Amino acid sequence: MKYLFFDIECANCYNNCAKLFSLGYVVTDEKFNILHEKEDILINPKDRFDWYVAKKMMAYPRSIFGDLPPFPDFYERFKEMLEDPDTVVIGYAVTNDVHFLHDDCRRYHLPPLTYKFFDVQQIYARQPENNTAKNLEDSLLAWCGIEAENMHRSDEDAYNTMLILKAIAAYHNTDLPGILAMYPDCGGETHDGVIDYAWKKPEGEGKKKKRRRSKKKKGEEIKEEERQDSANEMERGSLNARVFVRYLADLRPRKRAHTPPVLSGHTVTVSLNYQRHRFNEMLYLAQMIVDAGGRYTLCTKEADVLYTYGDEATDDRYRIANERIDAGEEVEILPIGVLFDLLETSELKLSRKPKKKIDAWLTPEEAAELAALDEAKKEETAQDLTEKLEVSISE
DSSP: OOEEEEEEEESSOOOOOEEEEEEEEEEOOOOOOEEEEEEEOOOOOSSSSOOOHHHHHSSOOGGGGGOOBBBGGGGHHHHHHHHHHTEEEEEEEEEHHHHHHHHHHHHHOOOOOOOEEEEHHHHHHHSSSSOOSSHHHHHHHHHHOOOOOSOOOHHHHHHHHHHHHHHHHHHTTOOOHHHHHHHHEEEEEEEEEEOOOEOOOOOTTTTOOOOOOEEETTTEEEEEHHHTTTTTTTTTTTTHHHHHHHHHHHOOOOOTTOOOTTTTOOEEEOOOHHHOOOOOHHHHHHHHHHHOOOOSSSGGGGGGGGEOOOGGGOOHHHHHHHHHHHHTOOOEEEEEHHHHHHHHHHHHHTSOOOOOOOGGGGGGHHHHHHHHHHHHHHHHHHHHHHHHHHHHHOO
């Protein structure tokens, strides 16, 4: 068997249709030995380059693409590469690339490609360590200790994807077919224009946290929902959600920030899959967006850019954005990694930010409520420590 690692870059995804300008790949054997050196196939997208792509994602001068052949000229080559029965196709966040190829086939009225694929991003998410990074750059650093160069050059990204999987395979003391056999649920296939995924949530995700016994204060039990307000959740109606609305209303660009105005004139929102579970990160991210000249909105109908995260099928914002596109409105839908790159941050970096103080956006009643919750938590922690100490002494 041969193993083809690939990556795709697009000029834009306007009207919910990707226009490819490069497909990079590298081919290895089962021991990760290179059979075909990395190669970047450059394509005339026959459309304009998006403003963000032009500023941040171009590894080549735009001027060269006008003289290159368009996607149909490469179709048979791509078909032979991907549909080869002796080849396993692998990518990083590969669902994006699979959709991009499908879009250009549809755009040029070409038969959709049929092949099976594996996603390295899904595989690393199931690892017992180094599994908190989401983008390719962070994963390469976490697993290989390498800082990525030439990001968004397709052949480099394909090669780095191979390096990450090689490191994970070495961690499990296995080879390429061995590591893929360990994670069959990280695969998928596309056939007859339909894309099927075998994704399952990594073990431990989606499970309910054990309900801890609440301490009573002044004769009243502290509810579990109130506990969650002090965590990093931001569900509708929660204390964190109310604070975030007030925080957004007060946001102004920081004078000390020297961020280029790369979001000037843009109204941005991000997937609810990210926003709902990352209150502290959202406080930082919203400020960074404003510093970059943009505006963050909680209303999808106001946004001209939606940055997606996780399963799009579970995200109402993705549905609303697509409805607006179908109605003829100009709305861009991009992966949240694009926003992180634009702001020169990452999911990992944001997750490591210190907890922001929110006192200025609390009402007196909310501040008292939060203080009571914190005090109850301290009492519970002290009780737990006492019980552990008593057990230790008795032993």
